[in-house]
Amino acid sequence: MNHKKTAAALLFIFLISLHIFPQADRSRNSRDVVIGIFSFSPINFINEAGQPDGLFPSIIEEIARESGWKVRYREGSFSQGMERLQNGEIDLMVSTAWSESRAERMDYSGESVVELWGQVFIPGSSKIRNINDLQGKTVGVVKKDITGQNLIRTAEIFDITFNIREYSTFFEVFEAVEAGHIHAGAAPHHFGLRYGPAYGLVGSSIMFSPFSIYFTVKKGTNRDLLDDIDRNLAAWKQDRSSVYYDALKYWMTPEELRQRTVPPWVRIIIPFFSFLILFILVTSILIRNSLNRRIKQIFSREQRYRSLVQKIEAFILRITPEGTVTVASDYTQSLLKTGDLTGQNIFDLNILPDNLTAGNLQEIVNLNQKEKENISCIPVDGGEQYFQWHLHSVGTEENDNIICIGINVTDRIRVESALKVSDERFISFMNNIPAFAYIRDSQGKLVYTNPAVAAMMSNPDSDSLEDYISDPELIRKINDGDQRIINRESEMETLEYEVQLPGEGRPIHIHNIRFPINMPHNEMLIGGFAIDVSESKEIEEQLNQSRKMEAIGELAGGIAHDFNNQLAGIMGYTDLLSHGINDERQEKYISKLKSAIEGASELTSQLLSFSRKSDREHRALDINDLTEELISLLSHSIGIQIKIHFNDKADRSVIVGDKNRIQNALLNISINARDAMDNQGDLYFSTQNIFVDEKMSALQGYVLEPGPYVKVSVEDSGNGIPKEIRDKIFEPFFTTKSEGRGTGMGLAQVYGTMQEHKGNITVQSTRDRGTVFSLYFPGSEEHRTEAETEVNLVEDKKNYTIAVVDDESMIREFLKLTLSGSGHTLRLFEKGEDFIDTLKEDKNRYDLVILDMIMPGMSGVECYREMMKINSRMRVLLSSGYSRKEEAEEIMANKNVLYIQKPFSITELTTAIRNLMAGRNDH
Numbered sequence: 001m002n003h004k005k006t007a008a009a010l011l012f013i014f015l016i017s018l019h020i021f022p023q024a025d026r027s028r029n030s031r032d033v034v035i036g037i038f039s040f041s042p043i044n045f046i047n048e049a050g051q052p053d054g055l056f057p058s059i060i061e062e063i064a065r066e067s068g069w070k071v072r073y074r075e076g077s078f079s080q081g082m083e084r085l086q087n088g089e090i091d092l093m094v095s096t097a098w099s100e101s102r103a104e105r106m107d108y109s110g111e112s113v114v115e116l117w118g119q120v121f122i123p124g125s126s127k128i129r130n131i132n133d134l135q136g137k138t139v140g141v142v143k144k145d146i147t148g149q150n151l152i153r154t155a156e157i158f159d160i161t162f163n164i165r166e167y168s169t170f171f172e173v174f175e176a177v178e179a180g181h182i183h184a185g186a187a188p189h190h191f192g193l194r195y196g197p198a199y200g201l202v203g204s205s206i207m208f209s210p211f212s213i214y215f216t217v218k219k220g221t222n223r224d225l226l227d228d229i230d231r232n233l234a235a236w237k238q239d240r241s242s243v244y245y246d247a248l249k250y251w252m253t254p255e256e257l258r259q260r261t262v263p264p265w266v267r268i269i270i271p272f273f274s275f276l277i278l279f280i281l282v283t284s285i286l287i288r289n290s291l292n293r294r295i296k297q298i299f300s301r302e303q304r305y306r307s308l309v310q311k312i313e314a315f316i317l318r319i320t321p322e323g324t325v326t327v328a329s330d331y332t333q334s335l336l337k338t339g340d341l342t343g344q345n346i347f348d349l350n351i352l353p354d355n356l357t358a359g360n361l362q363e364i365v366n367l368n369q370k371e372k373e374n375i376s377c378i379p380v381d382g383g384e385q386y387f388q389w390h391l392h393s394v395g396t397e398e399n400d401n402i403i404c405i406g407i408n409v410t411d412r413i414r415v416e417s418a419l420k421v422s423d424e425r426f427i428s429f430m431n432n433i434p435a436f437a438y439i440r441d442s443q444g445k446l447v448y449t450n451p452a453v454a455a456m457m458s459n460p461d462s463d464s465l466e467d468y469i470s471d472p473e474l475i476r477k478i479n480d481g482d483q484r485i486i487n488r489e490s491e492m493e494t495l496e497y498e499v500q501l502p503g504e505g506r507p508i509h510i511h512n513i514r515f516p517i518n519m520p521h522n523e524m525l526i527g528g529f530a531i532d533v534s535e536s537k538e539i540e541e542q543l544n545q546s547r548k549m550e551a552i553g554e555l556a557g558g559i560a561h562d563f564n565n566q567l568a569g570i571m572g573y574t575d576l577l578s579h580g581i582n583d584e585r586q587e588k589y590i591s592k593l594k595s596a597i598e599g600a601s602e603l604t605s606q607l608l609s610f611s612r613k614s615d616r617e618h619r620a621l622d623i624n625d626l627t628e629e630l631i632s633l634l635s636h637s638i639g640i641q642i643k644i645h646f647n648d649k650a651d652r653s654v655i656v657g658d659k660n661r662i663q664n665a666l667l668n669i670s671i672n673a674r675d676a677m678d679n680q681g682d683l684y685f686s687t688q689n690i691f692v693d694e695k696m697s698a699l700q701g702y703v704l705e706p707g708p709y710v711k712v713s714v715e716d717s718g719n720g721i722p723k724e725i726r727d728k729i730f731e732p733f734f735t736t737k738s739e740g741r742g743t744g745m746g747l748a749q750v751y752g753t754m755q756e757h758k759g760n761i762t763v764q765s766t767r768d769r770g771t772v773f774s775l776y777f778p779g780s781e782e783h784r785t786e787a788e789t790e791v792n793l794v795e796d797k798k799n800y801t802i803a804v805v806d807d808e809s810m811i812r813e814f815l816k817l818t819l820s821g822s823g824h825t826l827r828l829f830e831k832g833e834d835f836i837d838t839l840k841e842d843k844n845r846y847d848l849v850i851l852d853m854i855m856p857g858m859s860g861v862e863c864y865r866e867m868m869k870i871n872s873r874m875r876v877l878l879s880s881g882y883s884r885k886e887e888a889e890e891i892m893a894n895k896n897v898l899y900i901q902k903p904f905s906i907t908e909l910t911t912a913i914r915n916l917m918a919g920r921n922d923h
Helices: 002-020 055-067 078-087 146-157 170-179 189-199 223-237 243-251 264-290 292-310 330-336 358-367 410-432 451-456 472-486 534-579 584-610 623-635 659-676 694-699 723-728 746-756 809-820 832-841 860-870 906-917
Strands: 031-037 069-075 092-097 106-108 114-123 138-142 163-167 184-188 201-218 314-319 325-328 374-380 383-393 402-408 436-440 446-449 493-499 508-518 524-532 619-622 642-646 654-657 681-692 707-716 760-766 770-778 801-805 825-829 848-852 875-880 897-901
Touching: 031 055, 031 078, 055 069, 055 092, 055 223, 055 243, 078 092, 078 201, 092 106, 106 223, 114 146, 114 170, 114 189, 138 146, 138 170, 146 163, 146 184, 146 201, 163 170, 170 184, 170 189, 170 201, 184 189, 189 201, 201 223, 201 508, 223 243, 314 330, 314 383, 383 410, 472 493, 472 508, 472 524, 619 623, 619 659, 623 642, 623 659, 623 681, 623 707, 654 659, 654 770, 659 681, 659 707, 659 746, 659 770, 746 760, 746 770, 801 809, 801 832, 809 825, 809 906, 825 832, 832 860, 848 860, 848 906, 860 875, 875 906, 897 906
Parallel strands: 031 069, 031 092, 138 163, 138 184, 642 681, 801 825, 801 848, 848 875, 875 897
Antiparallel strands: 092 201, 106 201, 114 184, 114 201, 314 325, 314 402, 374 383, 383 402, 436 446, 436 524, 493 508, 508 524, 619 654, 681 707, 707 770, 760 770
C-alpha cells in the first residue's frame, strides 16, 4: 500500500514537470527579416554596446523567437528608414505613426504598440507659455516625424505661424534648443520628460495630438510579418503578465526606477518549487513512517530539494502556529543578517505585514486555507524593499506546519508607483486645465470628464455641452463631425458656437476641438476640449468696432474737408456781395445766406469732431464742477418728471479737455436719456477714479492706454437700446428718432469728443431696464486754470505780395478779388510744384504765402518743407478744413506760421494777414 502511494506521488511530480516544461513543437521555417531602426529612446535605439535596444526590439525579440525569424537591423534616421522601406532595402519599419499619406504607401499592423502625446519643450527661462507665444518663433522638429506634423496642424487651427527647422533626431532638436539656435522643440512627451533635463529643457503647457505607433511594411508586401506581429500582440494584450506588458512597464518607466522584471519562467518555477518543497515534506513524513529501511535515500533526496530551495531569492520559512521558526532558507538569513533564525519568533523579526498576527496564523492552521496575499516593507542593505507574502498551512502531524514565502516585488511596486504618479499628474493637469475636457465612446456616452465639465453639468440628466444647444442644425454638425472621427475619416473636428449654461447671465462662446483616441482591440473613442473664448470674442468685436469707427471718421473728415473748401468760396463771395448791397431786402437775403453757411459750417465741425480733426482748446478742468453745472442746466429744461441724482463723486476729478465739448457730450447723452424715458424716470450721474490695467485695456479694444482715468457714468431708467442697433448708435447720421427730431450726429459727436480726449465711451443696456453710458477721461495732475485774455488785433495798412497755393479755383478767385481790391499783389497757384519753381527763381519774391494743406500731388506739408529749404523766414498763412494740431503739428511749431480755419470771412482773412505780418501768431 505504501509503495503505491510512493509511485502515485512520483507520477504526480512527473505530470507537474510536463505541465511546467512543455515540449511543444514550434519548429518553423526560419526567415530572414531586415528591420529599420532609428534613435527614438526608449522606444527604439542603439545602445552603448552597439546593439538594438528599447521597447520595439524587446517585442521583436519575442516575436522572432515565436515565429522563427532571423532578424537583422539596419540603422539610420527615421526619414532614411522610410525611404529604405519603399526601396525594398528593409522588410519592416518600427515606430511609425499612422497618417493618410503614409497609409497610401504602407501597410500597418492592426495592433498598435504604444500611444504617445506630442509636447513642446523649451528652456527653463523661456517666456513661451501657450501656443500663441510660438507666433514668429523658430521651432525644431524631426524630419517627416508625425509629432512635428501634428504641431504644425494644431498651429494652423489657431492661425499661429512659426518657422520650422528640421533635424534628423530628437537629440539634435534638443541640442539646438539648448544652444539657442531655435526657440523650442517638438517631441513625444515621454522622450522630453526623460531627456529634456539633460539639456536644461522643461515641458511647456503646449501638449497636442495623441497618436499611436505601429509596425509597418511597404504597401502590398510582407503581410505575413504583420500577421505574426498582430497574432502575438493580440494574445499578449489579453494577459497582464505577458512579455508585452513586462517590456512596456520596463521601457516606459523612468530610468532611475527601471529594473528588469522577473522572467516568466521564474514566476512559473517559484510556485512549482514551493509546491515541490511541500510535497517533499509530506513525502518524507510518509517515507519515515512507512519505509524506515529507505530513510537514508529519502533524506538524501530531501537534502537535494532543500539545497534547491536555498538558492531561491525569496523569504522561505517554516514556523509553528505560535510563530516559532523551525526552518529558514540561507537567502532569508543572509537578508536579515541576524544569524541562525531557528527558534526565534517570526513576529520579533518584523518582516510580516502588520495585519498578520498570531491569531491569523492559528486561523490558517484551523481552517487549512491560504491566507490573503499581503505586502510588507523591509529595510534591506540600506534601502527599503517590498515583499509579498504567501502563507500556507501544511496538513501534517508535525507542529511546524505553516510555510511562509515572501517574494520580492520591489520592482513591481516601484513601477506601479511610477504609473500612479504619472496618472496623478495627468489627472492634475486635466483637473486644472482652463477648458471643458471630455472623452466619449462611439455611442456618444461620456466615459471621462474633468471637473470643469462636472461643474458645468448642474442638470443631472445632462452629460454633454450639446444638451444645452437648441439649434438642430448645430447639433447635426456636431454629430456629423463625431461620425467622421468614428469612421476614421477625420483627424480633428473644430467648431465654434454659443451655448447658454445654467447660472450664466449670458451665452458663452465655445471653441470646440474633437479628435480620435485609438484604443486597444480597434476601439475608437472621441476626445474633446471645449474652450470658453467669450472674452476673446468680445475683444475682437471691440477691435472691429474701433476699426469701423476709425474708418467712418476718416470718411467723415474727408467729406468735411471738401465741404469746407466749397463753403469757403461761398462764404467769400457772399462777403463780397454784401459790400455792394444797399437794398434792405437783399441785405436780409444775404444775412439768411450767411446763417445757412454758418449752419453748414457747424455740421462740418461736428463731422471733424467725430473724425478727431477739429481744433479745440484743452485745459485743466474739474469734471465734478462741470457735471454740477450741467445738472443745474438740466434741472430747468429736461422736465420736472425726471429726477436727477449725483451722489458718487471722484476724489481726484481734474482732467484736461475742452469744457464746451465735454459738457455738450454729456448734454447729448442726457437728452437721449430723456427721450428713452418718455420724460419720466431717474437720471443718475456719477464720477469715479479707476486704473486701467492691461486686461481692461484689452476688453476696451486697446483704445485706452494703461493708467489712471476718471470715469463719468450717465445712467437712465428708460427702455434700453435693442441689441441689433447697439453697434450703430455712434455712427454719423444714424438715428431712431422721427424726421425732424434729430440729425443722428449727437452720439457721433460724443464719440468724436472721446477720441479727441484720448478716452473711450462704452454702453451697457438691458431691455426695459435702462442704459448706462461710461466715459473714460485720462486723469491729470494739473490744476484748473482760468482762461487767458484774448490778444488784441494789430492794425496794419501795408500792402503785400502774396502767393495763393490752393487746388480749389473758387477759393483762388475769391482771394484774388478780395485781396487785390485791398491793394495787395497776388499770384495764384493750383499746384505746389509750380509755386516752388517760382520761389527757386527768387526766394524773396513773396511777402507771405496762403497755403492749403490738402492738395493732390504735392501736399501742403510737402510744399512747406520745400519752401523752408529755400527761404526759412517765409511767412505762411495755413488754410485748411482739418485740425492744425494733428495734421500740421510740424508746421505750427514755426513762429512765422498762422492758421485760419475754412470757411472764413473777409474780416477773418484780413485780420489773420495783419497779425501774421505783425508777428502776432498765437496758435
